[in-house]
Amino acid sequence: MDTTPIDLGSIDVLQVLDEHANVDASRDPNYERGQLVKMHRGLVLTRSFDQRMLTMQRQGEMGTFAPNLGQEACQLGQVIPLTADDWYSPSYRSFGAQLWRGWSIERLYKLWAGYHEGFPPPPDVNDLPFSIVIGSHVLPAVGIAMGMNYRSEPNCVVVNFGDGASSQGAVAEALNYAAVNTAPVVFVCENNGWAISTPLSKQSATNNLAVRGAGFGIPSIRVDGNDILAMTMAVDEAARRARAGEGPTFIEAVTFRMSLHTTADDPTVYREQELVDPWEARCPIVRFEHYLQRNGHLSQTEIARVHEECDAEVIAARDRFRADAVARPREIFDHIYGELPPELEAQKQAYLDRLDQKGVE
Amino acid sequence: MDTTPIDLGSIDVLQVLDEHANVDASRDPNYERGQLVKMHRGLVLTRSFDQRMLTMQRQGEMGTFAPNLGQEACQLGQVIPLTADDWYSPSYRSFGAQLWRGWSIERLYKLWAGYHEGFPPPPDVNDLPFSIVIGSHVLPAVGIAMGMNYRSEPNCVVVNFGDGASSQGAVAEALNYAAVNTAPVVFVCENNGWAISTPLSKQSATNNLAVRGAGFGIPSIRVDGNDILAMTMAVDEAARRARAGEGPTFIEAVTFRMSLHTTADDPTVYREQELVDPWEARCPIVRFEHYLQRNGHLSQTEIARVHEECDAEVIAARDRFRADAVARPREIFDHIYGELPPELEAQKQAYLDRLDQKGVE
Amino acid sequence: MPQRTMVEALNHSLDESMGRDDSVCIMGEDVGINGGVFRVTKGLHEKYGDRRVMDTPLAECGIIGTAVGMAIHGLKPVTEIQFSGFSMQAFDQIEQNMARMRNRTQGRFPISMVMRAPFGGGIRAVEHHSESREAYWAHTPGLKVVIPSGPRNARALLNASIEDPDPVIFYEPKAVYRAFREDVPDEYETLPLGKANIVRPGSDLTVISYGAMMRVCNEAVDDLVDIHGVDVELIDLLSISPMDTATLAESVSRTGRCVIVHEGHQSCGIAAEIIARLNEHAFEYLCAPIRRVTCPDLPFPYFQTEKHFLPDADDVIAAVQETLAWE
Amino acid sequence: MPQRTMVEALNHSLDESMGRDDSVCIMGEDVGINGGVFRVTKGLHEKYGDRRVMDTPLAECGIIGTAVGMAIHGLKPVTEIQFSGFSMQAFDQIEQNMARMRNRTQGRFPISMVMRAPFGGGIRAVEHHSESREAYWAHTPGLKVVIPSGPRNARALLNASIEDPDPVIFYEPKAVYRAFREDVPDEYETLPLGKANIVRPGSDLTVISYGAMMRVCNEAVDDLVDIHGVDVELIDLLSISPMDTATLAESVSRTGRCVIVHEGHQSCGIAAEIIARLNEHAFEYLCAPIRRVTCPDLPFPYFQTEKHFLPDADDVIAAVQETLAWE
Ligand SMILES: Cc1ncc(C[n+]2csc(CCOP(=O)(O)OP(=O)(O)O)c2C)c(N)n1
Ligand SMILES: Cc1ncc(C[n+]2csc(CCOP(=O)(O)OP(=O)(O)O)c2C)c(N)n1
Ligand SMILES: [Mg+2]
Numbered sequence A, B: 001m002d003t004t005p006i007d008l009g010s011i012d013v014l015q016v017l018d019e020h021a022n023v024d025a026s027r028d029p030n031y032e033r034g035q036l037v038k039m040h041r042g043l044v045l046t047r048s049f050d051q052r053m054l055t056m057q058r059q060g061e062m063g064t065f066a067p068n069l070g071q072e073a074c075q076l077g078q079v080i081p082l083t084a085d086d087w088y089s090p091s092y093r094s095f096g097a098q099l100w101r102g103w104s105i106e107r108l109y110k111l112w113a114g115y116h117e118g119f120p121p122p123p124d125v126n127d128l129p130f131s132i133v134i135g136s137h138v139l140p141a142v143g144i145a146m147g148m149n150y151r152s153e154p155n156c157v158v159v160n161f162g163d164g165a166s167s168q169g170a171v172a173e174a175l176n177y178a179a180v181n182t183a184p185v186v187f188v189c190e191n192n193g194w195a196i197s198t199p200l201s202k203q204s205a206t207n208n209l210a211v212r213g214a215g216f217g218i219p220s221i222r223v224d225g226n227d228i229l230a231m232t233m234a235v236d237e238a239a240r241r242a243r244a245g246e247g248p249t250f251i252e253a254v255t256f257r258m259s260l261h262t263t264a265d266d267p268t269v270y271r272e273q274e275l276v277d278p279w280e281a282r283c284p285i286v287r288f289e290h291y292l293q294r295n296g297h298l299s300q301t302e303i304a305r306v307h308e309e310c311d312a313e314v315i316a317a318r319d320r321f322r323a324d325a326v327a328r329p330r331e332i333f334d335h336i337y338g339e340l341p342p343e344l345e346a347q348k349q350a351y352l353d354r355l356d357q358k359g360v361e
Numbered sequence C, D: 001m002p003q004r005t006m007v008e009a010l011n012h013s014l015d016e017s018m019g020r021d022d023s024v025c026i027m028g029e030d031v032g033i034n035g036g037v038f039r040v041t042k043g044l045h046e047k048y049g050d051r052r053v054m055d056t057p058l059a060e061c062g063i064i065g066t067a068v069g070m071a072i073h074g075l076k077p078v079t080e081i082q083f084s085g086f087s088m089q090a091f092d093q094i095e096q097n098m099a100r101m102r103n104r105t106q107g108r109f110p111i112s113m114v115m116r117a118p119f120g121g122g123i124r125a126v127e128h129h130s131e132s133r134e135a136y137w138a139h140t141p142g143l144k145v146v147i148p149s150g151p152r153n154a155r156a157l158l159n160a161s162i163e164d165p166d167p168v169i170f171y172e173p174k175a176v177y178r179a180f181r182e183d184v185p186d187e188y189e190t191l192p193l194g195k196a197n198i199v200r201p202g203s204d205l206t207v208i209s210y211g212a213m214m215r216v217c218n219e220a221v222d223d224l225v226d227i228h229g230v231d232v233e234l235i236d237l238l239s240i241s242p243m244d245t246a247t248l249a250e251s252v253s254r255t256g257r258c259v260i261v262h263e264g265h266q267s268c269g270i271a272a273e274i275i276a277r278l279n280e281h282a283f284e285y286l287c288a289p290i291r292r293v294t295c296p297d298l299p300f301p302y303f304q305t306e307k308h309f310l311p312d313a314d315d316v317i318a319a320v321q322e323t324l325a326w327e
């Protein structure tokens, strides 16, 4: 048959800062120093937070969680361009973005330590709760964007999900709904190469995931997810398009899961260290720090101070968390319905009586 | 942002016979007369069957069904290349394909008249039952193809679904499973422009559906669905690739729903006749008959005789159906499990007792 | 008062609800210019336009999932699933987001939305078009499940469901859609969710049912009262979840006997839950086992046999008589 | 006899089943080289290779849907859903194809396959990881639902489920996965589906439970017998559907009193169905209302509160005592 199949090609990856922190000057957005310093601090805080959480988990203070190591630039880049009126829909690995959006460190610690008061987004933050069920948050995120159209609001939604999530039917439906409704949504598919033990090659027959968006008629690009400048620019542009009524964009952020899938995971069972090693050199923080130093924005000493400050901030938050966090078993009936129906009122009474009998606060 | 989004393009449509029955000689597969005559008879029988069913429905003999008018070439083309060892997974509109595969006319009448003995595929036919739940048959079809790989069998599966079905998440998952497993399956997406009242423009933001397959890394082509030669060739080639271990193909068969969505539908509510008119001239049967006449395969008289014979065959089958079809309410417990568990045995007894009391056979 | 079919009454409810509140919008397959395959949304697209009456792609998970997002953003989507059997395609979004979002966010994002779907048998449809799986939803915390039985209560309950701050599964008995007309006032009217209706008070035995089976029960009760002289109390549940346990328990405490009638499958169905509650709240008054008249634990059959599969008035009468005869 | 945890026993079952029958294959997320997130499929990929142990893309609907196709083609897929909460993603394929294909095709395509999934609470997991929604499946005609409580019956029931000609939902109580070891013989062993196990015969009251709650019940029963002198009969359901109604009814006809314990939500849960059946089959012997000790009708809570949410031995003891005290 001589008809040519559609060429899947592999699209170039948008990059501003390369591995060696060389800048593609034609693309450098030349952000102001204040902004650059803030971005840097965001990256470092994310890492401090993540590492502290790992320690706390190993000490039994935390439940299972998914470390973020190496994905900090993806994380920050996808929310830096957002305003408070824009919405953000995180995955379970989106600590960096959540911190930037205004989730306090204590809240996130509470969340991952299983206290229900940690789950809802902070009162003034237009975020969805993170989603544990892979891909299940993407349709609601598109729905919010459709609501913006309904109300003619010039805002947008960024939704974050992984390479694994790209296989979920609900995500495909979300891409289609966004496309046909010209919904102001930016899909950030954080392709870190792995879904637990499953490499991209078993997840998809394509060598990139941007074609997935294209298959639904969504302008789609690949971005170096370890380059905070490229990520920020790409999301900024996509958000601008969305707000201007030009519809969704699909961004494949190419990065790598440096650490465990979650603290319940042992990657040595299924992946060779050789696959990880090359990515060490691509560290998004080191790369950005070279750029900052080279451009005279921050000195080595200043950078070191940022690291210290972030560590201290995290430890202070941990201490507050330790002082604060109390299980509140009496509250579990509080938010199931607007008003508790009689059968649940009865169940609640029985439950509270039981707590009383057992002497639980 | 200067990265170019992936170009969705619009791929050419494979066509051998154009609207005026002009042949692209470079593509003409030059099938033998015997084969061509058989194909023609298949087309005509499909139409006779369909029209008779509509009459029977209007007279109250049939339940709701979905007419096939204008899609006969798509239907036949997708199964002509299959062997008896290949599998076929029909949609609810796949009469033409089912008749070709060996479903008797009576069986299909029974099916659509609500007799359960009409539902299962005939004993020796490797077909799935048709699927009423849009898109729900596509994953099982891929599973059969995966089973062929498991057993190293050199066969393939063709699965038929509509443009509307392309929006279902389960169909997206099926494309992905087929692609990553190099499953020997041919997806025939019969794009007839409509999903009940929903035109393609509300179904998808793309102007074609072949890109959907491409987005999952599946070689994808568009074919003129009203050209039986093009359809047959395309499926033949895709089936060959599949059997040879080269994996799935996505075929968008471009056609048009000339008639009602189903007998419960009134298209005048939602679509202008002007949209339908141009397709009258694209009738797949007339076009093929011109080709056959022009090539001296069949004369006008012979063609007329085929129409008469098909009508007669359909009427004979209808009469057998009328004589034969009996509701069998006593059988409804027969196939729920391999062996009936006690609670169902009790329910069955109670049900049969009720039938006895009511004097139902 | 205007006489309306259930379809017309529902249409009226949607129209008046949209008229009252700009945040009410309609989403579903073919709900726009086509007015829905049962014409429940007829004329609304013409009146309210593309913005408020949205034809969606053919993807139920997408309908519910995006509606959840719209509800988070403050809208009140009234979604239509073309037949309830296809709500299985949206099960994940219903269970994981629609039902739970309020709880997941400790009250921050209540989901005020409705999922309408025609359900039940009796219209000679092919497979997957006649399911009665309301028990799935009644077993799902966070949802409300409402099932009207006639035009007037359908309209008042749909209004209430749209007003409700929580997600409501609104199952419409399609066998009743055009079966009869009823007075349905023009003035806005609601019925409280969670309240059953004692259709006929009685003292010998309580029959509990809902949806299209209410017609069957009405017929049976007429015969039982008129011909057999049995003073049956007939209750229309209307709300499956929350369930009006108090009314049911009070009734059965008086009558001592009970028959429950529904189309859904027997095992783990709604009747089982009612029995469990009556066991808890009216045990000492029970004079006979509570009988279930339901469809068997089989997929809904092909339509030539559906009339035998579905409970009919004779089945109800037989169950009532057996329950009365029990000692 | 070798002592095995439930995880090891299940692994043994899969290994021996694959060894006996080349058509048995394993499909799921991370079941290959990783051996599953709970290690139930550990070592099987190494032993049987890519052909028979298939890592799938991250799409549960795809797992079940393709497995149905493989079963139609004569294979016996044993699918793993990583946590039962994610089986909602596959609800459509389970209900529409897996459960119905035999019936839809009048017996032509029986679906001999297993859907394994860890379920239930007690392991301090985030939301959606602790569901007990077996009632959904028990309400779905065409499925069988099996829930083991310990290593030995887990292994024997999984073997039987794989052999079974019908689709089996096999829910594994993950709180028991590594909780204790038991003698599990090397020789191939099965247990019939649909048979409950009287773990302890008794005459005062019947406690019915299954899965991880059997541990709670065992603890409660020990106390009740030893400290309170109550002669409890304890029944492990093992098979939720089909359910061994005969054994339950016979037991309660003897004891006259019954307490049912499970993790699933109360409304329309398994206990409701058991009560309905006992009402039908043992009504005249009931001396007290049957009590349900279940989780409330709430989503499973965040894990700091789960130990209060889940029934514990004290709750069972209290319910038994109240039931005994009832007159
Ligand atoms: C629907 C669903 N299926 C399975 C899981 C179990 N699970 C948790 S994370 C994960 C892998 C996710 O991979 P990806 O989407 O690439 O995100 P990443 O973890 O790499 O950030 C899986 C399978 C889940 N949480 N939800
Ligand atoms: C899951 C599901 N949703 C909705 C329907 C109702 N329905 C029946 S046919 C149809 C349109 C199908 O369109 P398409 O896939 O293009 O096939 P066509 O009818 O054009 O052949 C719809 C919405 C259904 N049968 N299944
Ligand atoms: Mg990943």
Ligand SMILES: [Mg+2]
Residues within 6 Å of the ligand: B162, B163, B164, B190, B191, B192, B193, B194, B195, B196
């Ligand atoms: Mg179509």
